[in-house]
Amino acid sequence: MNIVVLTGAGISAESGIPVFRGADGLWEGHRVEDVATPEGFARDPQRVHEFYNRRRAKLLEVEPNAAHRALGRLALGWRRGQVTVVTQNIDDLHERGGSPEVIHMHGELLKARCTHCGVVTACREDLSRASICASCGGIDCLRPHVVWFGEIPFHLGRIERELDRADLFVAIGTSGRVYPAAGFVSAARAAGARTLEINLEPGGTSPDFMEHRSGAAGTLVPEWVE
Numbered sequence: 001m002n003i004v005v006l007t008g009a010g011i012s013a014e015s016g017i018p019v020f021r022g023a024d025g026l027w028e029g030h031r032v033e034d035v036a037t038p039e040g041f042a043r044d045p046q047r048v049h050e051f052y053n054r055r056r057a058k059l060l061e062v063e064p065n066a067a068h069r070a071l072g073r074l075a076l077g078w079r080r081g082q083v084t085v086v087t088q089n090i091d092d093l094h095e096r097g098g099s100p101e102v103i104h105m106h107g108e109l110l111k112a113r114c115t116h117c118g119v120v121t122a123c124r125e126d127l128s129r130a131s132i133c134a135s136c137g138g139i140d141c142l143r144p145h146v147v148w149f150g151e152i153p154f155h156l157g158r159i160e161r162e163l164d165r166a167d168l169f170v171a172i173g174t175s176g177r178v179y180p181a182a183g184f185v186s187a188a189r190a191a192g193a194r195t196l197e198i199n200l201e202p203g204g205t206s207p208d209f210m211e212h213r214s215g216a217a218g219t220l221v222p223e224w225v226e
């Protein structure tokens with residue numbers, strides 16, 4: 001039985017990472033166009049660096065929660081097939097929670113990419129226009145290694161293959177508003193998978209979920225895994 005798990009900001013909420021939508025959401029006070037698009041970065045790179053520097057500093061302060069750890073146990077203990085964790089999150093809490101392999105379809109906050117030579121490097125400190133690329137020596141050329149709106153997500157081929165052979169698709173803590181991730185449940189269902197949603201909100205985010213469990217991921221995910 002192959003399981004594909006898709007996670008969103010809701011799985012990291014109980015670790016103290018703000019979600020995107022809603023009061024005190026990440027998008028509060030920031031126009032997506034300004035901080036999460038290539039055009040916004042071209043217009044005002046310093047504003048975008050500050051937006052991601054704050055999130056990076058916050059990430060280094062927080063810990064994975066019971067939901068991250070439960071998925072880590074599942075992936076390490078599952079003998080009846082494959083467990084594939086696909087996340088829209090750019091934090092490293094799945095890895096710190098014990099997940100051996102995580103597909104970051106929207107990139108990773110603790111990595112920077114050079115817009116000159118394309119080299120991706122680890123990044124745990126603030127980025128700015130004065131940052132220097134360790135590979136080509138370029139300056140004012142590093143950007144967060146994340147996928148912005150209008151950019152093609154990473155690993156789509158691999159993800160489509162895993163969705164095709166999934167027997168169970170589980171979405172945890174995602175509002176299902178951003179594509180192509182929001183379309184994965186329909187693809188999995190069309191491939192014959194059972195589909196389960198775990199989300200704080202009662203109403204399902206898509207008619208393609210056969211089962212919906214409403215509650216906090218930190219409580220429901222360990223229950224589901226056990």
Ligand SMILES: CC(C)NC(=O)[C@H](Cc1c[nH]c2ccccc12)NC(=O)[C@H](CCCC/N=C(/NCCC(=O)O)S[C@H]1O[C@H](COP(=O)(O)OP(=O)(O)OC[C@H]2O[C@@H](n3cnc4c(N)ncnc43)[C@H](O)[C@@H]2O)[C@@H](O)[C@H]1O)NC(=O)OCc1ccccc1
Nearest residue numbers: 008009010019020021088149150173174175178179200217
């Ligand atoms: C807004 C939307 C309509 N726009 C899109 O979908 C666009 C495409 C598009 C444009 N116009 C359209 C019109 C119609 C359809 C699509 C489009 N998509 C793109 O641009 C994508 C790129 C999108 C990626 C952008 N980058 C992100 N992140 C990285 C950066 C960063 O993080 O700064 S998106 C970012 O926002 C999304 C936020 O959603 P969630 O994670 O779900 O978070 P949210 O706050 O919304 O919800 C939290 C949920 O958790 C629940 N919850 C809260 N607490 C808990 C709790 N404790 N327990 C359980 N659940 C909980 C809540 O109830 C809630 O449901 C995530 O994807 C996240 O990664 N690229 C692309 O399409 O390229 C072409 C292409 C595509 C395929 C093939 C070829 C070409």
Ligand SMILES: [Zn+2]
Nearest residue numbers: 114117133136
């Ligand atoms: Zn470079």
